[in-house]
Amino acid sequence: QVQLVESGGGLVQAGGSLRLSCAASGRTFTSYVMGWFRQAPGKERDFVAAIRWSGGITNYADSVKGRFTISRDNAKNTVYLQMNNLKPEDTAVYYCAAYTGLSWSARSNKSMYDYWGRGTQVTVSS
Numbered sequence: 001q002v003q004l005v006e007s008g009g010g011l012v013q014a015g016g017s018l019r020l021s022c023a024a025s026g027r028t029f030t031s032y033v034m035g036w037f038r039q040a041p042g043k044e045r046d047f048v049a050a051i052r053w054s055g056g057i058t059n060y061a062d063s064v065k066g067r068f069t070i071s072r073d074n075a076k077n078t079v080y081l082q083m084n085n086l087k088p089e090d091t092a093v094y095y096c097a098a099y100t101g102l103s104w105s106a107r108s109n110k111s112m113y114d115y116w117g118r119g120t121q122v123t124v125s126s
Helices: none
Strands: 005-009 011-015 020-027 034-038 047-051 057-059 068-073 077-084 092-100 118-123
Touching: 020 034, 020 057, 020 092, 020 118, 034 068, 034 077, 047 068, 047 077, 057 068
Parallel strands: 011 118
Antiparallel strands: 005 020, 020 077, 034 047, 034 092, 047 057, 068 077, 092 118
16 A cells, blocks of 8 residues: 655744655565645645656756755655745645656646555745
C-alpha cells in the first residue's frame, strides 16, 4: 500500500523559508513522477512542482519559479520542497502526490496523480 506523508509545514514570516518533506513508502518509486500541489481556502488545488524520480527532471509553476526547489533523496525515499522568499499568497495546505510516470507532460494535471498525502499547512504572515 502506497503511503505519502508530508511534514515540515508551519508559520513563517514573509521572506522566510521552509522545507517540506514527503516520505514515500509501499513500493519502488523509480518509475514515478512526484508532485507538490497546494490548496488555499476556497480555491482549487493547484500545481506547484514535480520531479521525475528517475533522472531528476523538474518542473515548476510560474508563481514559484526561482523561489522553490523540488528534489528527492533516493536512499530515504523522500521528496523535498525547499521554499524560499515566501509570500503571504503562498499560504495553503501543501500536498504531496505520485503517479506512474508514463507521461511526463501530464505532470501538472492533478487528475493524473494516483496517490496523495494528507497535506501540511503552510502559513506566511505579512
